[in-house]
Amino acid sequence: MGPDPREATRNALLAAVTTHQHVAVDFSGLTFCDCAGLGALLSAARAARASGADLHLRAVPRALARLLRLSHTGGVFTIE
Helix, strand or coil, X not given: CCCCHHHHHHHHHHHHHHHCCEEEEEXXXXXXXXXXXXXXXXXXXXXXXXXXXXXXXXXXXXXXXXXHHHCCCHHHCEEC
């Protein structure tokens, strides 16, 4: 069994926001996002805030925008 892609995504986001001052995540290829994906994004947002980094979401598809709206978490992110 290979590595869990959800854990790999979470780790990559956390590494990006703790290593770089400005991070933009492009979601143009995203086809699905569930609560695990939202949790990874929220963890990255918390880590970015703690390290003083900027986290931006780009090309947010309608489904993710809806998830952010329904969970009242859209305001946590800068959406381009």
